[in-house]
Amino acid sequence: MVTKEEDCLPPATEPSRCYSPPSTTPLAELETIRSLEIMESSFLSPVWLLVIFCIINLLNYMDRGAIASNGVNGSTKSCNDKGKCTPATGIQGHYNLSNFEDGVLSSSFMVGLLIASPIFASLAKSFNPFRLIGVGLTVWTIAVLGCGSSFAFWFIVLCRMFVGVGEASFISLAAPFIDDNAPHKQRAAWLGLFYMCIPSGVALGYVYGGYVGKHFSWRYAFWGEAVLMAPFAVLGFLMKPLQLKGFPSTDSVEVMASSLGAEISKNNNHLQAGNEIKHDEVEVSIEIGRSSYANAVWKSITQFARDMKVLCKERVFVVNVLGYVAYNFVIxxxxxWGPKAGYNIYKMKNADMIFGAVTIICGIAGTLSGGFILDHVTSTIPNAFKLLSGATFLGATCCFTAFTLKSLYGFVALFAIGELLVFATQAPVNYVCLHCVEPSLRPLSMAISTVAIHIFGDVPSSPLVGIVQDHIDSWRKTALILTSVLFLAAAIWFIGMFINIVDRFNVEAESENPRNRQEQSIMVMNP
Known part of the structure; x- marks a missing residue:
């Protein structure tokens, strides 16, 4: 019997290839060593990893903005009383969709995203997470190509579902990679840079989709996105995969595969004794294989259930996500409804442009500033909750006051300040999601957070606000009621400051000792 550790020992004539830090090595040094080991396995530096992930995130959200743009989404043919008609444009015009059918396109994307997010997070325990991102980006690229080549409404809906599936792998796994490789004192800032691509990507999508749809065709917008994403999908398979903290290394997987292959070969030799394979022995072998597959699936399901139980028992995670749900409900x-409310309350002539510009500028500036501020005051979970609660409360106060003003200019100025403060929460809230659980649970934490904020947040908020407006028939009052939910988010995050908090990022490093390492070693059978 040879353990993995023994296998790492070099022959007397070769220099040592494996480094095992002494038990007295400080945690900070252990973390640095691991970060170096992660990056040595690939030609990517941490900065390049961040740049690539930001570009991918930008493309993901550019697609969301493009399909909502007038150039890609379009409109059906319409005629006025004088008989002057506007031609059908975009997807809606091409397939003559009703507004309900048009809305199904965005919903279908969300279905794929929400179903696949926890699945990819669970698969990260069995497959290399970096390779899973490559798989997801490949699915995304093929699905976007399908959108551009669609021949029927049902087909483009199906393709949009798979676009969501492809994006799910990246949403669940990218943030943990950034958290692993970012400099210790700049983690929140790096997360801020990553999430800054959300508002900027959507804004870029509006411009890109509008231009391409107007000058070429809505199909070319999708094909262009696929061409831009294809190199990153290929990169996910060609380069040596990065390792994610809390998950088995590629070498460990290779050793297990070798061990499994040796065991299978040994069994085959027994079955082929006398150079003849009996029919009943083959059937037994097939049955054993099916049983092993069923057991593997069952183990994955039970492991997912155990992980979910741990996640739901983590009070910091629950409080953080509840606040995030309330926050996303308003956003x-x-x-x-923002442009429509602004038009009706203040008679804005260019409500779309005003709200769009305020959201883009404040979204980018606020997201970046939130990450840098958290790093400046030292990125810890208690400080993150303080920033979340304080920024949300001040932002809610500004937005609430803005909707009470009668002056358009006063409204725009105060609402911009409010949105700047509200968007400062993006880096802190995701920092808490990553650090309130053990490293191996980070992908699941990000996935469940994504599922929760959409199912209970922005998905039901629009129709519920519409119902309130139908009953009240006053956009100012409806906007004030909606904005008051931000105070609820601030209160929930305020509670998080008083919970017994443990940053679990290094929990596995703290528990490492020779006995644990020996138990985690992979045993390889001698021939």
């Missing part, structure tokens, strides 16, 4: 409704 989702703002993005949908």
């Amino acid at each position: 989702g409704a703002y993005s949908y």
Whole structure:
């Protein structure tokens, strides 16, 4: 019997290839060593990893903005009383869709995203997470090509579902990679840079989709996105995969595969004794294989259930996500109803442009500033909750006051300050999601957070606000009621400051000792 550790020992004539830090090595040094080991396995530096992930995130959200743009989404043919008609444009015009059918396109994307996010997070325990991102980006690229080549409404809906599936792998796994490789004192800032691509990507999508759809065709917009994403999908398979903290290394997987292959070969030799394979022995072998596959699936399901139980028992995670749900409830409704409310309250002539510009500028500036501020005051979970609660409360106060003003200019100025403060929460809230659980649970934490904020946040908020407006028939009052939910988010995050908090990022490093390492070693059978 040879353990992995023994296998790492070099022959007397070769220099040592394996480094095992002494038990007295400080945690900070252990973390640095691991970060170096992660990056040595690939030609990517941490900065290049961040740049690539930001570009991918930008493309993901550019697609969301493009399909919502007038150039790609379009409209059906319409005629006025004088008989003057506007031609059908975009997807809606091409397939003559009703507004309900047009709305199904965005919903279908969300279905794929929400179903696949926890699945990819669970698969990260069995497959290399970096390779899973490559798989997801490949699915995304093929699905976007399908959108551009669609021949029927049902087909483009199906393709949009798979676009969501492809994006799910990246959403669940990219942030943990950034958290692993970012400099210790700049983690929140790096997360801020990554999430800054959300508002900027959507804004870029509006411009890109509008231009391409107007000058070429809505199909070319999708094909262009696929061409831009294809190199990153290929990169996910060609380069040596990066390792994610809390998950088995590629070498460990290779050793297990070798061990499994040796065991299978040994069994085959027994079955082929006398150079003849009996029919009943083959059937037994097939049955054993099916049983092993069923056991593997069952183990994955039970492991997912155990992980979910641990996640739901983590009070910091629950409080953080509840606050995030309330926050996203407001942001989702703002993005949908904001221009209409602004037009009706202040008679804005260019409500779309005004709200769009305020959201883009404040979204980028606020997201970046939130990450840098958290790093400046030292990125810890308690400080993150303080920033979340304080920024949300001040932002809610500004937005609430803005909707009470009668002056358009006063409204725009105060609402911009409010949105700047509200968007400062993006880096801190995701920092808490990553650090309140053990490293091996980070992908699942990000996935469940994504599922929760959409199912209970922005998805139901738009129709619920519509119902309130139908009953009240006053956009100012409806906007004030909606904005008051931000105070609830601030209160929930304020509670998080008083919970017994443990940053679990190094929990596995703290528990490492020779006995644990020996138990985790992979045993390889001698021939």
